[in-house]
Amino acid sequence: MEKKETAAASPMGMGGVSSRDEEVACNSTTMRASETCLRLLSVPLCISALLLMLKNSQQNEYGSVAYTDIAAFRYLVNVNGICAGYSLLSALFIAAMPRHYSTISRAWTFFFLDQVVTYMIVVGGAMSTEVLYLAEYGGAATTWSSACGSFGRFCHKLTASIAITYASLGCYVLLSLMSSYKLFTNYDAPPIRSPITAIHIVAFHASPN
Amino acid sequence: MEKKETAAASPMGMGGVSSRDEEVACNSTTMRASETCLRLLSVPLCISALLLMLKNSQQNEYGSVAYTDIAAFRYLVNVNGICAGYSLLSALFIAAMPRHYSTISRAWTFFFLDQVVTYMIVVGGAMSTEVLYLAEYGGAATTWSSACGSFGRFCHKLTASIAITYASLGCYVLLSLMSSYKLFTNYDAPPIRSPITAIHIVAFHASPN
Numbered sequence: 001m002e003k004k005e006t007a008a009a010s011p012m013g014m015g016g017v018s019s020r021d022e023e024v025a026c027n028s029t030t031m032r033a034s035e036t037c038l039r040l041l042s043v044p045l046c047i048s049a050l051l052l053m054l055k056n057s058q059q060n061e062y063g064s065v066a067y068t069d070i071a072a073f074r075y076l077v078n079v080n081g082i083c084a085g086y087s088l089l090s091a092l093f094i095a096a097m098p099r100h101y102s103t104i105s106r107a108w109t110f111f112f113l114d115q116v117v118t119y120m121i122v123v124g125g126a127m128s129t130e131v132l133y134l135a136e137y138g139g140a141a142t143t144w145s146s147a148c149g150s151f152g153r154f155c156h157k158l159t160a161s162i163a164i165t166y167a168s169l170g171c172y173v174l175l176s177l178m179s180s181y182k183l184f185t186n187y188d189a190p191p192i193r194s195p196i197t198a199i200h201i202v203a204f205h206a207s208p209n
Numbered sequence: 210m211e212k213k214e215t216a217a218a219s220p221m222g223m224g225g226v227s228s229r230d231e232e233v234a235c236n237s238t239t240m241r242a243s244e245t246c247l248r249l250l251s252v253p254l255c256i257s258a259l260l261l262m263l264k265n266s267q268q269n270e271y272g273s274v275a276y277t278d279i280a281a282f283r284y285l286v287n288v289n290g291i292c293a294g295y296s297l298l299s300a301l302f303i304a305a306m307p308r309h310y311s312t313i314s315r316a317w318t319f320f321f322l323d324q325v326v327t328y329m330i331v332v333g334g335a336m337s338t339e340v341l342y343l344a345e346y347g348g349a350a351t352t353w354s355s356a357c358g359s360f361g362r363f364c365h366k367l368t369a370s371i372a373i374t375y376a377s378l379g380c381y382v383l384l385s386l387m388s389s390y391k392l393f394t395n396y397d398a399p400p401i402r403s404p405i406t407a408i409h410i411v412a413f414h415a416s417p418n
Contacts, residue, residue: 063352069348070348071339071342072339072342119331122328122331122332122335123331123335126331126332126335126336126339127335127336127338127339129336130280130281130335130336130339130340131339131343133280133281134340134343134353139278139279139353143272143354143356144343144348144353144354145352145353147352177389180386180389180390180393181389181393183393184389184390184392184393184394185393185394
């Protein structure tokens with residue numbers, strides 16, 4: 001795969017800057033700005049979800065419960081930490097990178113990391129939602145009792161943390177879409193330019209017919 | 210967005226079929242075959258996971274348990290059913306569709322449905338894995354006891370069903386990648402062809418300098 005050369009493929013031929021190129025540049029700037037905004041937006045979302053869960057514990061006459069007691073919640077805390085760190089670093093990297101300066105390895109890296117983070121958030125959100133559901137309604141067959149009746153405050157904070165995680169998931173679904181668009185639109189299989197092809201062009205344009 | 214015109218953009222100009230076009234056609238055929246194989250492969254995987262879960266019930270001196278008792282397992286059964294049906298229909302549709310006959314609405318539909326099915330499988334797999342983990346190890350804080358000690362056969366079949374679901378997830382991650390590649394490689398923003406651009410081309414080639 002190599003970068004698609006829009007200038008060479010445009011009707012203007014060599015060295016020309018067509019309306020098509022201007023349009024592509026404009027789209028690229030808009031996408032770059034949207035991408036940076038989405039990454040920056042997901043930073044406070046992930047941190048909020050993380051802090052809500054970290055400070056989530058309750059102690060009463062029935063016993064005590066904290067996020068560390070359930071593996072799914074520990075995983076969600078780790079995922080939100082990774083998401084916040086990655087979102088901030090990637091936003092800074094994109095903002096610091098000169099415009100139109102993108103390499104295939106960079107595009108692949110962003111594409112791969114965005115996909116991984118998105119799937120990690122989906123897994124964390126789904127697992128925590130399932131535990132929350134069981135804590136709310138219990139499981140008759142497995143004799144698991146409803147825990148939210150005894151630990152209502154814990155469950156409310158948990159619900160808020162999971163809801164915020166889903167908001168950051170929304171950002172990452174869009175970011176995954178953008179990074180795959182950028183990767184597959186900008187890079188393609190290497191074009192073959194033989195000398196015979198160049199002779200054909202000259203003959204076609206110079207012919208009096 | 211409209212289909213990228215590789216023939217017009219190639220150095221051969223109008224009507225020519227370059228090595229680049231042949232290469233693109235060859236890549237397209239390989240991808241089409243791989244895509245159909247992956248869709249056909251995920252049909253037996255989804256059906257196996259579905260049947261394993263449907264027939265999964267155990268009754269002993271401790272009580273009885275079936276997949277219908279847990280919401281996450283009911284969801285996994287539905288997801289595997291949808292996955293099997295969609296995989297078969299989409300494979301038949303792609304096989305029946307004439308080669309190189311693809312429209313943007315079709316590419317968007319496959320891209321969207323593949324993404325939705327992939328996320329549905331991730332959610333189903335993650336939720337079921339979490340319940341299996343709780344059934345295996347229990348939850349001390351929530352006083353949820355380990356259920357796999359009493360219902361070992363149920364847990365073994367459950368593990369097998371979840372493992373097969375992850376195998377079909379692998380197929381769908383690749384299919385999502387392929388459908389996004391096909392969508393973003395083949396379709397782009399509409400190019401602008403103004404009469405002024407055409408005049409520039411003539412002037413450039415006809416100039417004695």
